[in-house]
Amino acid sequence: MLQTPESRGLPLPQAEGEKDGGHDGETPAPTASQELATEKPGTGREEGATEPALTRKGARALAAKALARRRAYRRLNRTVAELVQFLLVKDKKKSPITRSEMVKYVIGDLKALFPDIVARAAEHLRYVFGFELKLFDRKHHTYILINKLKPLEEEEEEDLGGDGPRLGLLMMILGLIYMKGNSAREAQVWEMLRRLGVHPSKNHFLFGYPKRLIMEDFVQQRYLSYRRVPHTKPPEYEFSWGPRSNLEISKMRVLGFVAKLHKKEPQHWPVQYREALADEADRARAKARAEASMRARAAARPGIHFW
Amino acid sequence: MQGSARRTGVMTDVHRRFLQLLMTHGVLEEWDVKRMQKHCYKVHDRNATVDKLEDFINNINSVLESLYIEIKRGVTEDDGRPIYALVNLATTSVSKMATDFAENELDLFRKALELIIDSESGFASSTNILNLVDQLKGKKMKKKEAELVLQKFVQNKWLIEKEGEFTLHGRAILEMEQYIRETYPDSVKICNICHSLLIQGQSCETCGIRMHLPCVAKYFRSNAEPRCPHCNDYWPHEIPEVFDPEKEREPGISKSNRKSLRSRRH
Numbered sequence: 001m002l003q004t005p006e007s008r009g010l011p012l013p014q015a016e017g018e019k020d021g022g023h024d025g026e027t028p029a030p031t032a033s034q035e036l037a038t039e040k041p042g043t044g045r046e047e048g049a050t051e052p053a054l055t056r057k058g059a060r061a062l063a064a065k066a067l068a069r070r071r072a073y074r075r076l077n078r079t080v081a082e083l084v085q086f087l088l089v090k091d092k093k094k095s096p097i098t099r100s101e102m103v104k105y106v107i108g109d110l111k112a113l114f115p116d117i118v119a120r121a122a123e124h125l126r127y128v129f130g131f132e133l134k135l136f137d138r139k140h141h142t143y144i145l146i147n148k149l150k151p152l153e154e155e156e157e158e159d160l161g162g163d164g165p166r167l168g169l170l171m172m173i174l175g176l177i178y179m180k181g182n183s184a185r186e187a188q189v190w191e192m193l194r195r196l197g198v199h200p201s202k203n204h205f206l207f208g209y210p211k212r213l214i215m216e217d218f219v220q221q222r223y224l225s226y227r228r229v230p231h232t233k234p235p236e237y238e239f240s241w242g243p244r245s246n247l248e249i250s251k252m253r254v255l256g257f258v259a260k261l262h263k264k265e266p267q268h269w270p271v272q273y274r275e276a277l278a279d280e281a282d283r284a285r286a287k288a289r290a291e292a293s294m295r296a297r298a299a300a301r302p303g304i305h306f307w
Numbered sequence: 308m309q310g311s312a313r314r315t316g317v318m319t320d321v322h323r324r325f326l327q328l329l330m331t332h333g334v335l336e337e338w339d340v341k342r343m344q345k346h347c348y349k350v351h352d353r354n355a356t357v358d359k360l361e362d363f364i365n366n367i368n369s370v371l372e373s374l375y376i377e378i379k380r381g382v383t384e385d386d387g388r389p390i391y392a393l394v395n396l397a398t399t400s401v402s403k404m405a406t407d408f409a410e411n412e413l414d415l416f417r418k419a420l421e422l423i424i425d426s427e428s429g430f431a432s433s434t435n436i437l438n439l440v441d442q443l444k445g446k447k448m449k450k451k452e453a454e455l456v457l458q459k460f461v462q463n464k465w466l467i468e469k470e471g472e473f474t475l476h477g478r479a480i481l482e483m484e485q486y487i488r489e490t491y492p493d494s495v496k497i498c499n500i501c502h503s504l505l506i507q508g509q510s511c512e513t514c515g516i517r518m519h520l521p522c523v524a525k526y527f528r529s530n531a532e533p534r535c536p537h538c539n540d541y542w543p544h545e546i547p548e549v550f551d552p553e554k555e556r557e558p559g560i561s562k563s564n565r566k567s568l569r570s571r572r573h
Binding site: 077078127129130149 | 370373374397
């Protein structure tokens, strides 16, 4: 039997080791959504304590209500836990997760509590795993996970398991795109890869089929954007950094990577270096703004604490 | 309050990095886990003393409890090597595999799993598995394709292959033990010593009880006349030699030892 753990969420009413399904059904239990929506935080304790003269029927009704409330809390906690696992497992594939997927596979009829469930799941992801759940596309309600742990130094780059070589390949492409002024023609990308012994449709022992990896996986995962170049005949296509790349990696890091490849300093390319510096400043400003607004929100939040 | 006043642990970036890496790798051997733990300290908290691995993991598990997952320790069935994986506490079948594999591939795994559990040796032959491709749910799969899918399972450490036969990887046993016990209660085998799920092992020819190879090794250690713990008949099999943590030295040296242990026939 699973022990109910100390909840890191809403306070649980006192439970004397009672199991589910033990109540006699005298009062119909409200649906989980209803129960939780009307529940005010901090009032989940014994209401009977303030009413000394209770009839037996009244006491049983209260006990049934308390049991239903406990069940609802357990169900909510369970759903949050399932959502956390769902997000972790989906993120491994690196494709953005939609709200409708979350509702379909995890949340179900607790849909009305979606914001609360997502917020609690996000907090677990942050505290336990060091990931930030980010609303990636407001219009399509898609989310991604971003790693908030500090990026690793060169010496600290550990074995990333199966992902290492693919990310290396991605870095090469991001580098090329950046150095060519933030977009590179498809032909240029394949030319560079061919020089490295990587051919689009030839199975590579590290990358599998490069064409599929780059054109499908990286584009789907939003690491790369693939667009048709207007007014070209026959039509030509170009790659640029995808929105996930902009979030997960900085221009300065990519410039550093390229510089190392050529055994030079980043300053060797003054245009790209200036651009990378400006990008660093932008990121620092955005980070400061985000931290300030988070502090303001935390100060304004009324009593509910998730931790 | 429920029962004991267990205090939830504290997570720092050391623990978070450790969790992230463990999730990336899926399953790791103990020496690798220790190395990884030291690495996480080095990156995030250089001057702190490295916690004993058991305490370190217990700390993380107390935080993971409210998420119904835990870092579980097991041993490989063939040579008793300790391994670690992050597993679900609530059984939801083959959920972790579900994102990496298509519906027909998952069904192939389920078919292989059934054959493995029903078998006497804990191994299912490639031929027998492939003969079931017509019964798979989802998109139709040819035998050639199924062979590649089986290889994918081996690469992702869900199955082990030995001479054309397949059995469960230690990772699959760690992740799915509860699911297997609940789904196949009649055909599942249990070890007489540790009472855990048994896929590969030795059995008594008289009374039929079974034991894992590492459990056999431990139970009969320095026993000149091994006898069945249940019926007291002579134990008819060779007592295997398994992993001994005291004998392992630095990972660099012991890696070659490990290779020779693995190739030993039991």
